[in-house]
Structures are given as C-alpha cells and as structure tokens.
Amino acid sequence: MQISKSATDAFLARLWFWQRRRDRRCAKLLMLSALVALAAGCSLSPRTYHDPNMDFSMIQTVAVLPFANLTNHKNAEDRVRDVFMNMLLSTGGVYVLPAGEVARGISRSQIPAGSAPSIDEIKKLGAVLGTDAVIAGVLKEYGEVRSGTAAANVLSLSLQLIEVETGRIIWVGASTKGGITTTDRLLGGGGQPMNTITEEAVSELIKMLFKG
Amino acid sequence: MAPVVWSVETAGGVEPFSYEFLWADSSGQIMKQQSSSPTWQWWPDRAGTYWLKVIVRDRFGNRAQSHWSSEFEITRPLIAALPLQNLSSTTAPLAMIRTELIALIQDAGFDLVADSDLQQFMASQRMRKVGGINGRRAERLKEATGAEALLITTLELYDEQLPLKIALLCRLVSLGQSPEILWVNSVALGGDDAPGILGLGLIEQPAALRSKALEALVTSLTQSLAGAKRVQPLPGKFQPKMAHATQERGWTGKAKVAVPPFYNVSDRKYGGEIMALHFLEALQQSGRFTVIEPGVVYDELLRFRIIMDDGISIPQAKAIFNTFKADFVLSGKVFDYQDTKGDWGMPVVDFSAEMLDNKNSQLVWTSKSYNGGSDGVFFFDWGRFTTASAMAAHMTRAISGFFAQ
Numbered sequence: 001m002q003i004s005k006s007a008t009d010a011f012l013a014r015l016w017f018w019q020r021r022r023d024r025r026c027a028k029l030l031m032l033s034a035l036v037a038l039a040a041g042c043s044l045s046p047r048t049y050h051d052p053n054m055d056f057s058m059i060q061t062v063a064v065l066p067f068a069n070l071t072n073h074k075n076a077e078d079r080v081r082d083v084f085m086n087m088l089l090s091t092g093g094v095y096v097l098p099a100g101e102v103a104r105g106i107s108r109s110q111i112p113a114g115s116a117p118s119i120d121e122i123k124k125l126g127a128v129l130g131t132d133a134v135i136a137g138v139l140k141e142y143g144e145v146r147s148g149t150a151a152a153n154v155l156s157l158s159l160q161l162i163e164v165e166t167g168r169i170i171w172v173g174a175s176t177k178g179g180i181t182t183t184d185r186l187l188g189g190g191g192q193p194m195n196t197i198t199e200e201a202v203s204e205l206i207k208m209l210f211k212g
Numbered sequence: 213m214a215p216v217v218w219s220v221e222t223a224g225g226v227e228p229f230s231y232e233f234l235w236a237d238s239s240g241q242i243m244k245q246q247s248s249s250p251t252w253q254w255w256p257d258r259a260g261t262y263w264l265k266v267i268v269r270d271r272f273g274n275r276a277q278s279h280w281s282s283e284f285e286i287t288r289p290l291i292a293a294l295p296l297q298n299l300s301s302t303t304a305p306l307a308m309i310r311t312e313l314i315a316l317i318q319d320a321g322f323d324l325v326a327d328s329d330l331q332q333f334m335a336s337q338r339m340r341k342v343g344g345i346n347g348r349r350a351e352r353l354k355e356a357t358g359a360e361a362l363l364i365t366t367l368e369l370y371d372e373q374l375p376l377k378i379a380l381l382c383r384l385v386s387l388g389q390s391p392e393i394l395w396v397n398s399v400a401l402g403g404d405d406a407p408g409i410l411g412l413g414l415i416e417q418p419a420a421l422r423s424k425a426l427e428a429l430v431t432s433l434t435q436s437l438a439g440a441k442r443v444q445p446l447p448g449k450f451q452p453k454m455a456h457a458t459q460e461r462g463w464t465g466k467a468k469v470a471v472p473p474f475y476n477v478s479d480r481k482y483g484g485e486i487m488a489l490h491f492l493e494a495l496q497q498s499g500r501f502t503v504i505e506p507g508v509v510y511d512e513l514l515r516f517r518i519i520m521d522d523g524i525s526i527p528q529a530k531a532i533f534n535t536f537k538a539d540f541v542l543s544g545k546v547f548d549y550q551d552t553k554g555d556w557g558m559p560v561v562d563f564s565a566e567m568l569d570n571k572n573s574q575l576v577w578t579s580k581s582y583n584g585g586s587d588g589v590f591f592f593d594w595g596r597f598t599t600a601s602a603m604a605a606h607m608t609r610a611i612s613g614f615f616a617q
Binding site for chain 2: 066075078079082083085086087089090092095096098099100101102103104107195199
C-alpha cells in the first residue's frame with residue numbers, strides 16, 4: 001500500500017496537535033492540583049472535632065491534666081497549661097480544678113507521670129476528683145524556629161476533652177500560632193513574644209471548644 | 213506597739229462637738245490634732261515624756277478645756293533582730309548588713325535585745341530557721357528576753373559586681389502565742405537605677421547602696437509605727453495579664469490569709485518562697501487582709517507533712533483553713549524569677565496566682581502576670597526596672613489591689 005507524503009504530513013501534524021493539547025491539559029491539571037494542595041495547606045478552617053451526640057452543657061467541672069511535652073523546652077508544657085487553665089476558668093463556662101488538686105488525683109489514681117491515661121484510668125481519676133471531664137494535651141512545638149536568617153517563635157498544641165463517665169473523646173482541637181512570616185523573612189524582627197503566641201493559640205482552642 | 217487611744221467625756225453643751233487634742237513633749241513643743249470624734253488614736257513617733265490636754269467646742273463655740281495631764285512616758289518596744297535569711301543564692305556579708313541595720317534601728321530610737329541573749333536563746337531552742345517564727349517559739353522568746361517584737365530580714369538579692377544590686381524584705385512580728393505581722397516592707401535597688409547626667413547618679417560602692425536600702429527600710433518602719441500610711445504609685449504595666457474572679461468573694465472586715473510558698477518551676481532557687489513573701493507584703497499593706505506569719509504556716513505544713521506537688525490541693529487547703537481559721541489560701545506557680553548580672557539583659561518575672569476560699573474550697577481568684585524590666589520603656593531607659601524584686605513587689609501589689617476590691 002502506498003501512502004502519499006501529504007497524508008503522512010497531515011497525520012503527523014494531527015498527532016503533534018493532540019500531543020500539545022494533552023500536554024496543556026496535564027499542565028493545567030498539575031497547576032490545579034498544586035493550587036488545591038496549597039489551599040489545603042493554608043486552610044484557615046480550624047482543626048477540630050465535636051462529638052455530635054454530646055451535650056456539652058453537662059460539663060461543669062474540668063480537670064486539666066499535665067500536658068505531654070514533645071519539645072526540647074523544659075517546663076514549656078507547664079507554662080502553656082497554666083495559661084490554658086487561667087483562660088478556661090476566665091470564660092466562666094466551666095470550673096477548672098486547681099493544679100494541685102489534679103496532681104493529688106493523679107497520685108491517688110496511680111497514673112504514671114507523663115503517660116497518656118487509659119479509659120479506666122480516666123474513669124478512676126474522675127471518681128477521685130469528682131470532675132465531669134478531663135482535658136489532656138500534647139505540646140508539639142514551643143520556642144524559636146529558624147529558617148535561613150529569619151527566626152520567630154512558634155507554638156503548636158493539640159487538646160482532647162474526655163468525658164469521665166464513658167471515657168469517650170468528645171472534643172479535639174489543635175492550634176499552631178506564630179512562625180516565620182514573609183515580613184520576618186524580608187525585614188527580620190524575630191516574630192511575636194512567646195507569651196503572646198501562647199495566649200493566641202490557647203484563645204483559639206477555647207473558641208473551638210465552645211463553638212460546638 | 214499599740215496606739216494610745218484618747219477618749220473624751222463631756223457634760224452639757226450643744227451638739228455637735230469638736231475636739232482639739234494637744235500634747236506636749238519634754239522640749240516644750242506643743243502639737244495638736246482636730247477631730248469631730250471624742251476618741252482619737254495616737255501613734256507616738258518617738259519615745260519620751262508627754263503631757264496631754266483636750267479642748268472641746270460645742271455648736272455655738274462655747275469652749276471647755278481640761279488641765280494638762282500628769283506626765284507619762286512613751287517607751288519603744290524591745291525588739292529582737294534575727295540573723296538574716298539568705299535567699300539570694302550567693303555569698304553575701306549577712307553579718308555586716310545586720311550590724312548596719314541594727315545601728316540604724318537604734319538611731320531611730322528602738323531598743324534591741326542584746327546579741328548574746330538572742331544567740332543563747334537560739335542555741336537553747338536549736339533554732340536554725342531564721343525566715344519566720346512559730347507561736348510556741350515566739351512565746352518562749354518573749355519570756356526569755358522580754359522582747360515584744362521580732363525583726364525578720366530576708367536578703368533576696370545581693371550583687372557586688374557593677375552595676376550593684378540589693379533587695380531586702382523585712383518584717384516586724386509581734387511575739388506571743390499567735391505572732392502577728394505588724395509591719396512589712398521590701399526594698400530593691402540597683403546602682404544604676406538613676407544614673408543621671410554623665411552617670412553622676414551611679415552608685416558604685418556596695419556600702420553606699422546597702423546604706424540607702426537599709427535607711428529606706430528603717431524610715432518605712434518608723435513611719436509605719438507612727439501610723440503613717442504609705443501610698444505608692446503603681447504603673448499600669450504591672451497589672452495581671454489575665455485574671456478571673458468569682459462573684460462570691462465579698463467579705464467584710466479584714467480577711468485572714470495563709471500564703472504558703474509558691475510552687476517553683478523557675479531556675480531561681482527559692483523563687484517560691486520569695487514570691488510568697490512579696491504577696492505577704494502586698495496583702496498586708498492593702499489593709500484588707502491579715503496575713504498569717506509564714507513561720508507559723510511552715511510549721512503547720514511540716515506538722516501535717518504537706519508537700520505541695522504542682523500546687524495546693526483541696527484537702528491541704530482544708531487542713532490550713534481548719535488550723536488557722538483562715539478565710540483564704542493564696543498559692544501559685546513561679547515560672548520565671550530572673551535577675552541579671554552585669555549591664556546586659558533585663559529581669560523577668562512570670563507567675564500565676566490562685567486563691568482558694570474557705571466557704572466552698574473553690575478558686576475565687578486566678579491570675580497570670582508576667583513582665584520584663586524594660587516593658588513600656590521607649591526613651592533613655594525611662595521607667596526601666598533593674599531588679600526582679602522591684603517588679604515582683606509592683607506586680608503583687610496590683611493583684612492584691614484586685615483582691616481587695
């Protein structure tokens with residue numbers, strides 16, 4: 001079979017056109033994916049969960065357990081917990097047990113220090129302290145972060161509210177505040193003080209807690 | 213240690229009456245005080261011989277006066293001055309500071325128990341703790357030496373490296389079965405607090421700074437015992453950063469407060485004890501609280517084997533309430549209590565406070581305070597604080613102001 005030169009050229013031209021079109025589609029898809037990923041990363045929607053079946057008005061008294069500290073900063077968990085307890089009590093929504101009373105409860109319930117308590121341990125602790133719920137938390141980041149010549153303070157905290165009666169997690173929230181901004185990169189400055197960042201993060205978490 | 217109460221009885225005349233209280237000393241100087249009340253509390257500011265007289269006027273200006281009274285003697289109470297408690301975590305000339313303090317107190321007209329008598333008493337009682345006194349010991353000290361009051365001085369900070377720094381807390385406690393705090397004050401000075409033009413105001417001799425600090429304390433003591441009320445301005449930057457108070461904390465009269473040492477997570481040794489002493493000062497000076505002598509509180513904590521892990525628990529607070537019939541227990545946590553060495557850096561104080569109520573054993577007050585020495589300073593170090601002690605005194609005073617409201 002003889003194929004004319006013009007037909008071959010026409011076929012190659014069509015093939016080139018489809019390839020270009022496919023490349024453009026791929027590029028568009030890639031860009032869209034990148035945008036979606038970027039949007040997800042920069043999402044402002046809070047990272048929180050509320051148990052839809054829980055009546056939060058039943059929670060009158062709360063014990064805030066010592067937070068787990070995953071940072072290198074000594075006593076950072078104590079500082080953040082103290083701010084959280086103060087701010088939570090200031091809302092007037094719940095009564096927060098004094099830290100010394102919580103320590104007594106932990107000691108009486110024989111919960112090992114620094115460990116995440118099991119459901120049974122939570123129930124036992126609730127019975128000792130006479131509380132409706134306990135809050136457990138993990139401090140993931142605290143202190144200065146560096147990137148190139150820029151430096152700023154950052155705090156990352158996640159909390160869980162656990163109902164004492166059933167041992168169920170009824171609320172979860174996480175907040176990260178501070179970090180290096182574009183202004184920090186361009187102009188320096190070192191970001192906000194640690195106390196301010198702590199208050200911002202804790203304030204956001206408390207807003208999340210009472211939103212449900 | 214108590215005021216002289218004048219009480220006037222009148223007969224006849226038309227009310228309302230006005231009263232003029234006159235008193236003369238041995239130098240012939242006559243002083244007077246007007247009052248609309250027939251009773252008046254007089255706090256003599258120095259020992260000596262006095263004569264008294266009262267003039268009463270009625271509504272229409274009719275005047276009646278008493279004769280000058282027979283002479284009477286005002287004597288200063290005998291004071292025992294304990295050796296200094298050193299919470300500065302450094303070596304300091306404690307004996308020298310005490311000697312200088314005693315000299316100034318004697319100059320102000322007070323009588324002091326002889327050192328040999330005090331040392332003999334301390335040895336017989338095996339008394340090593342000099343930061344406070346319990347009721348049993350206070351009574352024995354009174355019996356043994358005849359002293360009516362005890363001066364307890366705490367050295368909080370001492371640094372002879374330039375710029376110099378010194379911080380002292382001093383209190384006068386009545387001796388008896390239940391010791392009461394009669395006066396308390398703190399002073400914190402830096403050699404570079406007021407450098408002035410070309411650094412002419414810098415204090416570079418430790419003796420000069422010591423003397424300035426001790427004079428401030430003794431002046432405050434004499435003025436306080438003469439009935440003067442000290443009102444110091446409080447910069448707004450020392451208000452707590454967050455605070456919560458319940459509605460049920462109203463009380464009438466003076467509330468009795470126990471202030472055990474704060475839970476200390478700071479790097480500063482004795483940070484908890486120091487913060488408790490600053491609260492003691494602030495609460496006592498507010499006039500709305502009677503603070504239980506820390507020596508008595510420590511003794512009971514020891515007796516009940518109370519170890520406050522992470523703060524005070526409800527059963528511990530109840531034990532304190534029952535023992536002392538206290539209305540409140542104030543405790544808290546110290547996160548930072550940092551002084552600087554040399555020219556660089558700034559002092560930092562960071563703590564939280566909580567007050568438990570006797571009525572329902574619940575928190576009636578919580579607050580969080582933190583400040584740096586250069587907070588709110590924009591021009592030429594104006595308003596800068598050079599010691600954590602000075603800041604802590606202001607911060608606790610701001611909180612006690614809230615409590616008292």
